Amino acid sequence: PQTDTSSLRDIVLLSLNQRHHSAQQPNRWKEQREGLNCVRNGSVCCAWPVKMRETPLSNCERLFLLKAIEEKKRVDGRQAYDYRNIKIMFGTDYGCCTVCLGKTRVLAQVSCELVPPKESRPTEGIMFFNLELSPMASPGFQPNRQSELLVTLNRQLERCLRNSKCIDTESLCVVSGEKVWQIRVDVHVQNHDGNLMDAASIAAISALCHFRRPDVAIQGRDITVFSPEERDLVPLSIYHMPICVSFAFFQQGTYLLVDPCEKEELVMDGLLVIAMNKHREICSVQSSGGIMLLKDQVLRCSKIASVKVSEITELINKALENDRRVRKEGGKFGFAESMPKERITALKREEAPVEMKDVQETAEEIVSNAEAPPDIVPSPIIVATGTGQVGEGLQNTWGLEEDDDGEELEDVTEVKKQPDEVMTISDSEEEEVVVLKPKAPKSKTKRHKH
Numbered sequence: 432p433q434t435d436t437s438s439l440r441d442i443v444l445l446s447l448n449q450r451h452h453s454a455q456q457p458n459r460w461k462e463q464r465e466g467l468n469c470v471r472n473g474s475v476c477c478a479w480p481v482k483m484r485e486t487p488l489s490n491c492e493r494l495f496l497l498k499a500i501e502e503k504k505r506v507d508g509r510q511a512y513d514y515r516n517i518k519i520m521f522g523t524d525y526g527c528c529t530v531c532l533g534k535t536r537v538l539a540q541v542s543c544e545l546v547p548p549k550e551s552r553p554t555e556g557i558m559f560f561n562l563e564l565s566p567m568a569s570p571g572f573q574p575n576r577q578s579e580l581l582v583t584l585n586r587q588l589e590r591c592l593r594n595s596k597c598i599d600t601e602s603l604c605v606v607s608g609e610k611v612w613q614i615r616v617d618v619h620v621q622n623h624d625g626n627l628m629d630a631a632s633i634a635a636i637s638a639l640c641h642f643r644r645p646d647v648a649i650q651g652r653d654i655t656v657f658s659p660e661e662r663d664l665v666p667l668s669i670y671h672m673p674i675c676v677s678f679a680f681f682q683q684g685t686y687l688l689v690d691p692c693e694k695e696e697l698v699m700d701g702l703l704v705i706a707m708n709k710h711r712e713i714c715s716v717q718s719s720g721g722i723m724l725l726k727d728q729v730l731r732c733s734k735i736a737s738v739k740v741s742e743i744t745e746l747i748n749k750a751l752e753n754d755r756r757v758r759k760e761g762g763k764f765g766f767a768e769s770m771p772k773e774r775i776t777a778l779k780r781e782e783a784p785v786e787m788k789d790v791q792e793t794a795e796e797i798v799s800n801a802e803a804p805p806d807i808v809p810s811p812i813i814v815a816t817g818t819g820q821v822g823e824g825l826q827n828t829w830g831l832e833e834d835d836d837g838e839e840l841e842d843v844t845e846v847k848k849q850p851d852e853v854m855t856i857s858d859s860e861e862e863e864v865v866v867l868k869p870k871a872p873k874s875k876t877k878r879h880k881h
């Protein structure tokens with residue numbers, strides 16, 4: 432059906448005036464951010480913005496995950512207190528680090544600049560943390576919008592690294608009250624598969640340990656910043672390395688898991704994040720979800736966190752030592768060199784250990800209950816001249832009716848060659864029929880058409 436474009440245009444303009452106050456805009460025909468994108472030449476182009484949502488779990492998946500957790504099993508084959516595989520890679524420039532926690536991938540980049548200090552702390556440098564959740568990591572993340580998850584992760588990261596005083600901020604002062612170094616840590620989430628806080632904290636502290644700032648010289652009131660070619664870069668003064676360890680609680684705190692994946696986070700009742708260093712000093716504790724935790728549960732989580740933090744700290748130190756050795760020897764380094772070469776990795780999947788109990792006993796039981804194969808192989812049965820069949824059955828009903836085929840096969844098996852009988856060989860009704868008379872001195876050929 433045809434619609435009057437003038438009346439439709441008036442309706443659209445009225446709605447746009449009410450929603451966006453288009454009377455204050457110089458051009459009311461320009462594209463709108465929401466609603467109708469454009470109204471031009473008497474035509475209306477509708478393009479309502481679509482907000483991507485993360486895929487919710489079905490009831491079957493939710494029940495399956497909860498049932499597996501009750502049986503102390505996880506979908507990826509891990510135990511309750513096991514971390515996923517952690518991979519730490521450093522970029523070509525100092526202060527660039529990528530951490531892969533299973534399929535969760537986080538990139539951290541550290542940069543610095545000379546800025547005036549804060550009036551309350553004229554002799555201390557400035558630490559700034561910025562965390563970004565891009566739609567590339569998950570369809571549920573929206574660009575340029577501060578979601579509740581983004582604010583929570585950013586606050587936890589600042590509380591873990593800045594408030595714990597892990598970096599000597601006084602060493603970042605160049606001229607008291609005038610110039611200090613501002614260290615900026617940008618954390619980009621590239622892929623989200625659960626436990627972003629742990630991956631972000633590992634990437635941030637690894638990038639800070641890997642970062643080198645330029646050297647400076649002061650002559651009177653002049654500040655000279657040297658390039659890396661003129662003077663060696665100066666590392667940051669780091670006292671300790673705080674690392675976050677996340678604990679997910681299920682069934683109102685009855686079950687506990689370390690390093691929850693994305694699906695486990697969707698069904699958990701509460702989350703406890705403990706930031707700790709290898710000296711067993713708790714830097715921060717954050718609880719969310721609204722569940723009540725007992726003192727014994729928190730103490731048990733702190734003991735588990737101390738073990739995990741020691742292992743992760745050792746892994747970070749090994750990665751830093753390997754990068755330092757490769758750079759000193761003049762070898763190849765960076766993200767490109769850390770990727771596997773000459774391999775097909777598009778369809779490659781990591782092997783997941785699967786718990787298999789009583790496999791040998793089950794296999795032996797199946798073999799013992801199975802029927803033994805016959806020792807004698809049946810000989811071929813000749814149904815008619817020129818045919819043979821091997822096997823137990825003597826009838827074949829492919830493409831034929833059961834009753835007609837059974838009668839035909841019974842007739843064929845009862846055929847016996849008489850000395851004076853003429854044998855007729857026929858493959859089909861449309862082909863020629865040849866009648867052979869063995870006693871005749873000369874063979875005569877007759878053609879019959881059916």
